[in-house]
Amino acid sequence: MVPRLLGIPLLLIATLAACEPASPAGTGVTARPVASAAIPPASAPEAAAYPLTLTDDTGREVVLEAEPERIVSLAPSNTEIVCALDACDLIVGVTDFDDYPPEVADVEKVVVGAQVDVEAVVAAEPDLVLAAGNELTSSAVIEQLAQLGLPVLTLYPESLDEIYADIELVGRAIDRGDAARALVDDMEGRVDDVRTAVADLDPPRTFYEVGMFEGVIYTAGSGSFLASLIETAGGEPITGDALSTSIELEDLVAANPELILLGDAAYDPTITPEAVASRPGWETMSAVAGGRIVVVAEDPVITRPGPRIVDGLEALARAIHPGAFGSGS
Amino acid sequence: MRAGVVPRPIVRGPALTRAALVLGAGAGLLLLALVVGVGLGSVAVAPDEVLRVLGHRLLGLGATSGVDASTETIVMELRLPRVLGAMTVGAGLACAGTVFQAILRNPMADPYIIGTAAGASLGATLGIVLPLLAPALAIGAASTWLGIGLVQLLAFAGGLGTVLLVIGVARQGGRLPSVTLLLTGYAVSSLLAAGVSLLMFASGRALAVIFSWLMGSLAGVGWADLAIAAPVVGATFVLLLARWRSLNLLLLGDGPAAHLGLEVGRAKLRLTLLATLATSAAVAISGTIGFVGLVVPHVLRLVIGPDHRLLLPASAVLGAALLVLADLGARLAGGIPVGVVTALVGAPFFLWLLRRSRRVASALSA
Numbered sequence: 236m237v238p239r240l241l242g243i244p245l246l247l248i249a250t251l252a253a254c255e256p257a258s259p260a261g262t263g264v265t266a267r268p269v270a271s272a273a274i275p276p277a278s279a280p281e282a283a284a285y286p287l288t289l290t291d292d293t294g295r296e297v298v299l300e301a302e303p304e305r306i307v308s309l310a311p312s313n314t315e316i317v318c319a320l321d322a323c324d325l326i327v328g329v330t331d332f333d334d335y336p337p338e339v340a341d342v343e344k345v346v347v348g349a350q351v352d353v354e355a356v357v358a359a360e361p362d363l364v365l366a367a368g369n370e371l372t373s374s375a376v377i378e379q380l381a382q383l384g385l386p387v388l389t390l391y392p393e394s395l396d397e398i399y400a401d402i403e404l405v406g407r408a409i410d411r412g413d414a415a416r417a418l419v420d421d422m423e424g425r426v427d428d429v430r431t432a433v434a435d436l437d438p439p440r441t442f443y444e445v446g447m448f449e450g451v452i453y454t455a456g457s458g459s460f461l462a463s464l465i466e467t468a469g470g471e472p473i474t475g476d477a478l479s480t481s482i483e484l485e486d487l488v489a490a491n492p493e494l495i496l497l498g499d500a501a502y503d504p505t506i507t508p509e510a511v512a513s514r515p516g517w518e519t520m521s522a523v524a525g526g527r528i529v530v531v532a533e534d535p536v537i538t539r540p541g542p543r544i545v546d547g548l549e550a551l552a553r554a555i556h557p558g559a560f561g562s563g564s
Numbered sequence: 565m566r567a568g569v570v571p572r573p574i575v576r577g578p579a580l581t582r583a584a585l586v587l588g589a590g591a592g593l594l595l596l597a598l599v600v601g602v603g604l605g606s607v608a609v610a611p612d613e614v615l616r617v618l619g620h621r622l623l624g625l626g627a628t629s630g631v632d633a634s635t636e637t638i639v640m641e642l643r644l645p646r647v648l649g650a651m652t653v654g655a656g657l658a659c660a661g662t663v664f665q666a667i668l669r670n671p672m673a674d675p676y677i678i679g680t681a682a683g684a685s686l687g688a689t690l691g692i693v694l695p696l697l698a699p700a701l702a703i704g705a706a707s708t709w710l711g712i713g714l715v716q717l718l719a720f721a722g723g724l725g726t727v728l729l730v731i732g733v734a735r736q737g738g739r740l741p742s743v744t745l746l747l748t749g750y751a752v753s754s755l756l757a758a759g760v761s762l763l764m765f766a767s768g769r770a771l772a773v774i775f776s777w778l779m780g781s782l783a784g785v786g787w788a789d790l791a792i793a794a795p796v797v798g799a800t801f802v803l804l805l806a807r808w809r810s811l812n813l814l815l816l817g818d819g820p821a822a823h824l825g826l827e828v829g830r831a832k833l834r835l836t837l838l839a840t841l842a843t844s845a846a847v848a849i850s851g852t853i854g855f856v857g858l859v860v861p862h863v864l865r866l867v868i869g870p871d872h873r874l875l876l877p878a879s880a881v882l883g884a885a886l887l888v889l890a891d892l893g894a895r896l897a898g899g900i901p902v903g904v905v906t907a908l909v910g911a912p913f914f915l916w917l918l919r920r921s922r923r924v925a926s927a928l929s930a
Contacts, residue, residue: 241634280610317780334739343595347898347899348898348899349772350783350898350899351640352606352899353783353784354605354606354607354638354642354643355606355607355640357607357633357634357637357642358607358635358638359634360632360633369769370769370770370773371769374773374775375713375715375773375783375784376715376784378784379784379786383637383641383642384637456768476766478697478766478767479765479766479767479768480768522565
C-alpha cells in the first residue's frame with residue numbers, strides 16, 4: 236500500500252546533495268518491499284529473523300533491519316504495550332501524557348501538547364517508532380517520519396481483538412513474541428471471566444459520559460471501541476454520532492438510560508452524581524430517578540487501548556453489574 | 565488624496581541608490597533569517613555542525629565526519645526545507661497582498677480577500693475529512709500524487725477554483741469592477757466558510773488537524789512541497805514584476821488608468837489570476853497564514869513608496885524573511901501555529917506604524 240509514486244523528495248535531494256538522505260541507525264521503510272521477505276512468523280514463537288517485514292494497522296509495510304534497540308512511542312498506549320513486554324528500557328522517547336509505568340517519567344518527551352517534535356524524534360535516533368492512528372498522531376507527521384527513513388508502526392486498535400493483535404505485532408517487532416503471547420493469553424482469560432460473569436444478566440441501557448463541554452455531550456460513538464467495551468461489560472450502550480461522538484440531550488432523554496457512568500469525573504472534580512442529577516432536563520431519565528449515576532475513576536485505562544484495557548473492562552463491568560462481582564475486588 | 569500620482573521613474577540617480585539600498589538590506593535580512601532559521605530549533609545543533617552539513621551537502625565542501633546522521637537529517641531534511649518553505653510562502657503571500665491592494669485599491673485587501681482562503685480551506689478540510697468518512701479514500705490520503713498529498717492538492721484547487729468562480733460571477737462584459745469583485749468574493753467566501761464549519765463539526769478527532777491547518781503551519785514542509793510551490797511562486801513573481809506598469813497605473817483608479825492606455829479589465833484579470841496562483845501555491849503547503857500578506861506591502865509602501873518595480877521585490881524579500889523568523893518563533897515556542905506568531909507580532913507593530921504615520925490609506929493611492 237502507500238504507493239509513493241515518484242521520489243520527488245529524493246530526486247530533489249539528489250540534485251542538491253551527493254549522498255542519500257540520512258537514515259539513522261541504517262533502518263528504513265520501503266514503499267514496496269520484496270514480497271519474499273514478508274513471510275509471517277509461524278504461530279509457534281521463535282526468535283524473529285531480521286530483516287523483518289511487518290504490516291501495521293494502516294496497511295503500511297515496514298522493514299526492520301535488526302532487533303530494535305531504541306524505541307520512540309508517540310502514544311501512552313504504545314508505551315504501555317512495550318513496557319508490558321518487559322522492554323521499557325528500550326524506550327528513548329514518549330509523550331508528555333505518558334504516566335504509566337512510572338519509570339517512563341524520566342524518558343525524553345518528544346510529543347508535547349499533542350504536537351510531535353519531529354526534530355526531537357530524529358535526534359533520539361530511534362530504530363522503531365510506534366505511532367497512533369486516527370490522527371492521534373497526525374498522519375502528516377507519520378508520513379514525514381517514514382519519508383525520513385524511520386520505521387514507523389502505526390497502531391490503531393478498535394476492539395479487544397485488535398489490541399491483542401497489536402500487542403503481538405509489537406512483540407514480533409521487538410523479538411518478544413513469547414511475552415506478547417503470554418500477555419494476550421492472560422488478557423483473554425480475564426475478558427472471558429467478565430463475559431461469563433455478565434452472560435445471564437440483563438444489560439442496562441448505559442450512558443457513558445466522556446465529557447460535556449459548552450452544553451455538547453460527548454459519549455461513545457456508535458460502532459466505537461468504547462461502545463463495544465460497554466457491551467462486553469454487560470451494558471447496552473447509548474451511543475452518539477460515529478464521528479463527532481456527541482449526542483443531543485433530547486436523544487439522550489428519549490433513550491432513557493438506566494445507568495449513567497461518569498468517565499469525565501476522573502478528571503473534573505465538579506462532575507459528581509449530584510451535579511449531574513440537577514442538570515436541567517436530566518431528571519426524567521430512569522438512571523437519575525433511580526439514583527444510578529456512577530463515577531468511573533478508571534476512565535484513563537478504559538480509553539487507553541493498551542494492556543490495562545482489561546482493568547478498564549473489569550471496572551466497567553463492576554460499575555454496570557455491581558452484584559455480579561461479589562465483594563472480592 | 566492623490567498627490568504625486570504619476571509613477572516617477574526611480575531608476576535614476578539617488579533613486580537607484582535607494583533601490584539598491586533597500587534590496588541590499590532585504591537580502592541581508594533574508595540571509596540572516598536563513599542562518600538563524602536553520603541554526604536554531606527544538607534540538608540544539610552547534611553552529612559549526614550546521615555549517616559543515618550545509619557546506620558539504622550543498623556545496624560539496626569538506627566532509628560531515630563527526631556529525632551525527634540524525635543531526636544531518638535534522639538540518640537537511642527538516643530545517644532547510646522548512647526555512648525555504650517559509651521563504652516561499654512569505655514571498656508569495658506578500659507579493660499577492662501587494663497586487664490585491666493595488667488592484668482593489670483597498671487597504672483591507674490581503675491575498676485571501678476575494679475567496680482564495682475560503683476555497684483553499686474548504687479544499688484542505690475536505691482532504692482531511694474525506695478519508696475519515698470514506699475509509700476507501702484513506703489510501704488516497706496517505707498516498708501522494710507527484711509528491712503532493714490530497715490535502716495540498718485540494719487546497720490549491722480550491723483556492724484557484726474559487727477565484728475563477730468569483731471572477732466569473734463578478735465580470736461585467738470585459739470589466740472587472742473592484743467593488744463587485746470584493747462583494748462577490750465576500751459572499752462566496754461566506755458560503756464556503758459554512759462548508760468548512762460543517763465539516764469541522766463532523767470531523768471528530770481530525771478537528772485538531774483542520775484547526776492547525778486553518779491557523780497555518782509550516783511543520784512538515786519537505787522538499788516535495790517545496791518542489792511544487794517554489795516554482796509556482798517564483799514564476800508568478802517574475803510575471804507580476806513584468807507587469808509593474810499596469811500595477812502602478814491601477815493605483816490611479818480604473819478610469820484614469822484606462823485613459824492612460826491600460827486595458828483595465830484584462831490587466832486586472834491577469835494580475836488577479838497570477839496573484840491567486842501564488843497565494844494558492846503558498847497556502848497549499850502552509851495553510852492559511854494571516855497578516856504577512858496584509859502588513860508587509862503596507863509597511864513597505866510607507867517606507868519606500870508605491871512604485872511596484874521596487875515594491876514587489878522588496879515585499880517578496882521582507883515577506884520571506886519575516887515568515888522564516890515568525891516560524892522560528894513558533895518552533896521555539898513549542899510548535900504553536902505560525903499564524904498566531906505573525907498576528908501576535910505583526911498586529912502591534914502595525915498599530916504602532918499606524919499611529920506614527922497616518923498615511924497608510926493615502927499611501928495606497930499616492
